[in-house]
Amino acid sequence: MNMIQALNSAMDVMLERDPNVLIFGEDVGFFGGVFRATEGLQKKHGLERCFDTPIAEGGLIGVAVGMGAYGLRPVVEIQFADYIYPAYDQIVSEVARLRYRSAGQFNAPMTVRTPYGGGIFGGQTHSQSPEALFTHVAGLKVVIPSNPYDAKGLLISAIEDDDPVIFLEPKRIYNGPFNGHHDQPLTAWSKHPASDVPKDYFTVPLGEARILRSGEDITVLAYGTMVHVVLAAVDETGIDAEVIDLRTIWPVDVGAITASVRKTGRCVIVHEATRTSGFGAELCALVQERCFYHLQAPIERVAGWDTPYPHAFEWEYFPGPARVAQALRKAMEAQ
Amino acid sequence: MNMIQALNSAMDVMLERDPNVLIFGEDVGFFGGVFRATEGLQKKHGLERCFDTPIAEGGLIGVAVGMGAYGLRPVVEIQFADYIYPAYDQIVSEVARLRYRSAGQFNAPMTVRTPYGGGIFGGQTHSQSPEALFTHVAGLKVVIPSNPYDAKGLLISAIEDDDPVIFLEPKRIYNGPFNGHHDQPLTAWSKHPASDVPKDYFTVPLGEARILRSGEDITVLAYGTMVHVVLAAVDETGIDAEVIDLRTIWPVDVGAITASVRKTGRCVIVHEATRTSGFGAELCALVQERCFYHLQAPIERVAGWDTPYPHAFEWEYFPGPARVAQALRKAMEAQ
Amino acid sequence: MTPSAKAVRSASSKGRKPLKPNALSLRIPEPKARPGEMLDFGDLHLSEAGAARRPPIDAEPSEIRDLAYDLIRVLDDRGRSVGPWAPGLDAETLRRGLRFMMLTRAYDERMYRAQRQGKTSFYMKCTGEEAVAVAQAMVLDREDMCFPTYRQQGLLIARGYPLVEMMSQVLSNENDPLKGRQLPVLYSSREYGLFSISGNLGTQFIQAVGWAMASAFKHDVKIAAAWIGDGSTAEGDFHHALTFASVYRAPAILSVVNNQWAISSFHGIAGDPETSFASRAIGYGLPALRVDGNDFLAVHAATRWAVDRARANLGATLIEHVTYRAEGHSTSDDPSQYRPAGEAAGWPLGDPIKRLSRHLSEIGEWSDERHAALEKELLEMVRAAGREAESHGTLGAGSRASVSTMFEDVFKEAPWHLREQRQQLGV
Amino acid sequence: MTPSAKAVRSASSKGRKPLKPNALSLRIPEPKARPGEMLDFGDLHLSEAGAARRPPIDAEPSEIRDLAYDLIRVLDDRGRSVGPWAPGLDAETLRRGLRFMMLTRAYDERMYRAQRQGKTSFYMKCTGEEAVAVAQAMVLDREDMCFPTYRQQGLLIARGYPLVEMMSQVLSNENDPLKGRQLPVLYSSREYGLFSISGNLGTQFIQAVGWAMASAFKHDVKIAAAWIGDGSTAEGDFHHALTFASVYRAPAILSVVNNQWAISSFHGIAGDPETSFASRAIGYGLPALRVDGNDFLAVHAATRWAVDRARANLGATLIEHVTYRAEGHSTSDDPSQYRPAGEAAGWPLGDPIKRLSRHLSEIGEWSDERHAALEKELLEMVRAAGREAESHGTLGAGSRASVSTMFEDVFKEAPWHLREQRQQLGV
Numbered sequence A, B: 001m002n003m004i005q006a007l008n009s010a011m012d013v014m015l016e017r018d019p020n021v022l023i024f025g026e027d028v029g030f031f032g033g034v035f036r037a038t039e040g041l042q043k044k045h046g047l048e049r050c051f052d053t054p055i056a057e058g059g060l061i062g063v064a065v066g067m068g069a070y071g072l073r074p075v076v077e078i079q080f081a082d083y084i085y086p087a088y089d090q091i092v093s094e095v096a097r098l099r100y101r102s103a104g105q106f107n108a109p110m111t112v113r114t115p116y117g118g119g120i121f122g123g124q125t126h127s128q129s130p131e132a133l134f135t136h137v138a139g140l141k142v143v144i145p146s147n148p149y150d151a152k153g154l155l156i157s158a159i160e161d162d163d164p165v166i167f168l169e170p171k172r173i174y175n176g177p178f179n180g181h182h183d184q185p186l187t188a189w190s191k192h193p194a195s196d197v198p199k200d201y202f203t204v205p206l207g208e209a210r211i212l213r214s215g216e217d218i219t220v221l222a223y224g225t226m227v228h229v230v231l232a233a234v235d236e237t238g239i240d241a242e243v244i245d246l247r248t249i250w251p252v253d254v255g256a257i258t259a260s261v262r263k264t265g266r267c268v269i270v271h272e273a274t275r276t277s278g279f280g281a282e283l284c285a286l287v288q289e290r291c292f293y294h295l296q297a298p299i300e301r302v303a304g305w306d307t308p309y310p311h312a313f314e315w316e317y318f319p320g321p322a323r324v325a326q327a328l329r330k331a332m333e334a335q
Numbered sequence C, D: 001m002t003p004s005a006k007a008v009r010s011a012s013s014k015g016r017k018p019l020k021p022n023a024l025s026l027r028i029p030e031p032k033a034r035p036g037e038m039l040d041f042g043d044l045h046l047s048e049a050g051a052a053r054r055p056p057i058d059a060e061p062s063e064i065r066d067l068a069y070d071l072i073r074v075l076d077d078r079g080r081s082v083g084p085w086a087p088g089l090d091a092e093t094l095r096r097g098l099r100f101m102m103l104t105r106a107y108d109e110r111m112y113r114a115q116r117q118g119k120t121s122f123y124m125k126c127t128g129e130e131a132v133a134v135a136q137a138m139v140l141d142r143e144d145m146c147f148p149t150y151r152q153q154g155l156l157i158a159r160g161y162p163l164v165e166m167m168s169q170v171l172s173n174e175n176d177p178l179k180g181r182q183l184p185v186l187y188s189s190r191e192y193g194l195f196s197i198s199g200n201l202g203t204q205f206i207q208a209v210g211w212a213m214a215s216a217f218k219h220d221v222k223i224a225a226a227w228i229g230d231g232s233t234a235e236g237d238f239h240h241a242l243t244f245a246s247v248y249r250a251p252a253i254l255s256v257v258n259n260q261w262a263i264s265s266f267h268g269i270a271g272d273p274e275t276s277f278a279s280r281a282i283g284y285g286l287p288a289l290r291v292d293g294n295d296f297l298a299v300h301a302a303t304r305w306a307v308d309r310a311r312a313n314l315g316a317t318l319i320e321h322v323t324y325r326a327e328g329h330s331t332s333d334d335p336s337q338y339r340p341a342g343e344a345a346g347w348p349l350g351d352p353i354k355r356l357s358r359h360l361s362e363i364g365e366w367s368d369e370r371h372a373a374l375e376k377e378l379l380e381m382v383r384a385a386g387r388e389a390e391s392h393g394t395l396g397a398g399s400r401a402s403v404s405t406m407f408e409d410v411f412k413e414a415p416w417h418l419r420e421q422r423q424q425l426g427v
């Protein structure tokens, strides 16, 4: 399966297993979503199990809060992460705090799926990576898969989780493990082991990172599309790096991170989001707090520039293999 | 002047000097605002220079964007920072990006004033510190004064600035330099040198931190109410700390920070906001990137817990002098 | 439609250069009266008691738009129940309604004083608005879910929620069901069908529609009821609620409590003073009723109509309750700063408790003696409850939930970072 | 008002347990026809050309609510201009309108193909909707500010904005006034009074109200005009715009372009299909006009009424333009997936260009020959402009703004962190 098929399969499985699961969002019903992630689900499971909503992100998240309080498990799609801001009040003030403020009487067990990230010439409003705007909010879990297998397993875990989950989908790798070499043909998921996805129910637990490549010299923390960019950069530099795919960025798998950095003594953090106050800052702070005496070099951050995502400068903005390689070398050279 | 009087004076001066300045927000008109910051301004300058708006934060920021495009300089009040989220889309997608996306044709030179922070038993929705949700957004300046003099000088600079400024007012110190000792009587601003505020026009430049106390052993970075808490903790521990009031948290005065930490070799960062992905994370990352080889101890973060702000636990939540002192000692003891 | 005199005066003031011919000007609405000025309720569109028609519950919204501008009133000036909306309730029910309203008021008095005595940080009364929450609670089924604002404490009282629990929430003490986490009056009770009250205005309106959609989705028979203030109708979530309610035909009762004020802003700041809040529903194809919110019988009857309609799977109704916030916005507010002192007393629709009491007397089911006795009984009851609640602690004195609970319920299970932070605090 | 057959079928499907008596059910609106089904425009409320009344511009909104449900049409089936709304425009003006609409369509064709040829990433046509932007631009003064969506390219064309500049924006080349920063079609031109188009739906609607308030605040004579799609009316900013416009009586023309579709969602998902988008204005006390958006004369006349009203300081008008999105939502869309193939052709209100052309012929001011000649001339013009624009580069080929400009205009002056990042990139 490619990533879209895996996500579709996860929702199909959950609609089948749990009558309280329903899916809604802009264009997700009859049409199956602009990225086709919900294709066929309305036809198969019925009109009210997967339907279109008005274009009002705040409205559809607000509706999901009420449904959650009733006892349903809504899975909502925000068409692009760039359009989640109209729902920010409902997410921050309501979804994230409901369990706390009601002392556990009510909760909002919803999954908010939304495609994020660049690399598709989507310009300023189809390319953003807003994950740090959610990791700062107490009460939210934030999940970002990097391949079809994890996408399905993590999405099922998210839907079954009793806490709200912001599920960010790296749209650039929906169809293949894009490694940042935009000048080279994209290899399809079918050639990738993680495209071997069971048809049936299975889960990948939230909160557990995955070591994609173990190494001795340096630790690289990444998630989403950047995981593939990092692997390419590591190959190209020949540096013996340990590459960690965080998968759940909050609550993050701090154990895996700490163990690795204590072993390697060096760390590079990579994300697409703008650098300042990005999630890389939190990772950097966590690492220096826990591994200070093991660090042999400053922790490097490779991130999007602190500008909006400019249409014509896709590849100058996108933190590709060259910038990652540069950071790897810098961190290795430092004494 | 206390802080409210200083803010009022800044707006009064700017209404007088610039016919394009106008003020609006919920209850700011006839009544003068729930914290009385705009008291008397409508009466003095006219109904349409300072007026009430509908309760629609997104609406009033949207209106300010259009006014800015026309050529006005709106100063808007969001009654509490906790209520800024309905305006988040307008701020992130419009205010912050307008100059960039229009290649400089249009800009939104607005100042968004809003009281923030805890210490007043305001519970979850009158106590938040959302600054990091704005520092992550390219195109916004974020300013936080810690005393009446700066409040007036910085607010005038913000109003005159051609870029949008999020102006966060630490409501706990409106009436006096609260140092976290809630069991002790609050000393009034009148006893504080910074309460000596010129009646007329003056500015305090954006982007410049202020060293409140120079010291040799450790650098403490803080802003807003926490500045006074830090000074108290430093006194009580007798540690020779250099205390830096950031004043403008973005773009931050990285020069002042770097120089200080290179001198002291130790650093503690203090804010009220929830710890994870708070602005302290960015400060921590900046410091370790620039001062790695000078650091003798891990950078410590003292921050609000990663929970909503609980009404009955005001002082267990609020990062008071004891927690700051503890962090100072920890950082000093580390080898 | 010309801008108000004041506006023009002040617009052309401040020695501006002479205006262009046909220069535009900004209209800033102002209330008819400010402190020191004569009372004036001229912009309040009243109808005679009994005048408004009562359509069948399956009427097309397009056929009943007039009811968004009329005012449904049942009690006339002499306290008689008149017209097609007269609900024909038995005396027993009316006395229960009166009792709940009086208990709500007595409760408010007690908790207001508790705040003044420093036993808590904050309090909000609903004085003058008791009929709205009480009458609506009596029409709704116990299983229906309420999504109120901070000013519908009458819902909990009418549903028999223990006063001691309510008070304990306000006092943030050890007995507070919300463990001291919420600002006073932001109650929550799943058991009593009251959704956790938010400090952020308007959010509950669309959530109620979601709950109602869920009930319909499950082919259940429960409906949702939501309340919002006149000022808060300006928030996007009000629009979201009407949009989703109309599109999915959600079984919800959507009430706008127009108490004329939003802190210091009069209703004309939330929408053109020339129109009604009920009429917002028209553009969504939803039915709307504008009702005398201080008339217990009218509120009861209008709510009955909307509830029957929703249960018949005909969707949501918007009800505007025309009432008046007789006291300050909250204990932090001083209304004498922005409205004439006598406004509450001069309010044309009177006081809901007096009016229902008068009606009961009018039909020979009540007397001043019984009224006084009931007042005394309720006062005692509240006093006793207050003493018991305070014995569990008050804010800043006596016991409260254990500090470690501060780290619970952020997530279902506390992740590593919260366990760590809890240890740092040493609890 | 019973749920659609389909909804019931599917609600009771999936082998659920038998429903409770009077069980509720969720209504999910569906378009009358999906691919493979018979066309059906039954829910479109049409009026005869010339039938709608034309009130004076200072009419009270409460007196003209009917116009929110009527349909203002001027051109009848034979191409004659009839009724009180006939604007009485001279042939010269009509021919200019026709020319602008045809140029807009030719431009769309060219840029659509450019995208298909890989010269840019994305494009959006306004085919079938040309009358809205063109007629409105012709009524507005050049000094009035436009806050459009991505589907009003006709505004720039009618205001004479150079085609080469427009194309350069779409191609993100070195000549792009927006320096390659924006997605194609998100134009901006302060000089031509067109506000920077946002990728986020609805935001411009309230911004336009703010601009109009600023003009009134300065006692200026300029007004603002804003456009929003039917689907986007569900966003909170639509509600904000109507609220602020009514409260402050802002001189703004607020247009809802109801082209029946929002990507794959039909208009009934944005609001109850039984009502009109124009009627949203009623609840705010704003006047509303529902107009045949494919009738150049009707759009012109309705806009004239609203503009005169706004300039007379009487505030905003909401205009619903009933039109049809004849092509895909964008180059990323395939409408055959979700609507019947013949729908565009079967659209009852026809094509705006054909209808205006027919009218001109009807009055003896136009002919097929002249039409063909004009088509040819415009095609040539667009071709020439296209060649010139492409000589400045296309996306991913040829020149574009220098990379260092990527770091400019985030702030007025680049702070230290952006200077550093620029150095890191080595530009």
Ligand SMILES: Cc1ncc(C[n+]2csc(CCOP(=O)(O)OP(=O)(O)O)c2C)c(N)n1
Residues within 6 Å of the ligand: B026, B055, B079, B083, B086, C149, C151, C199, C200, C201, C228, C229, C230, C231, C232, C233, C257, C259, C261, C262, C263, C325, C329
């Ligand atoms: C989103 C948001 N904005 C602002 C506030 C501050 N605030 C609290 S109550 C209030 C007035 C509400 O007035 P109204 O809706 O009429 O309700 P009422 O208090 O009259 O019952 C305001 C502005 C808030 N709590 N939430």
Ligand SMILES: Cc1ncc(C[n+]2csc(CCOP(=O)(O)OP(=O)(O)O)c2C)c(N)n1
Residues within 6 Å of the ligand: A026, A055, A079, A083, A086, D149, D151, D199, D200, D201, D228, D229, D230, D231, D232, D233, D257, D259, D261, D262, D263, D325, D329
């Ligand atoms: C806030 C936001 N949500 C969602 C989108 C994605 N989106 C772009 S266009 C569109 C449909 C808009 O339909 P409508 O308002 O009817 O305008 P039309 O395209 O028909 O002209 C959607 C959902 C967006 N751009 N912004």
Ligand SMILES: [Mg+2]
Residues within 6 Å of the ligand: C229, C230, C231, C257, C258, C259, C260, C261, C262, C263, C325
């Ligand atoms: Mg009110």
Ligand SMILES: [Mg+2]
Residues within 6 Å of the ligand: D229, D230, D231, D257, D258, D259, D260, D261, D262, D263, D325
């Ligand atoms: Mg549309």
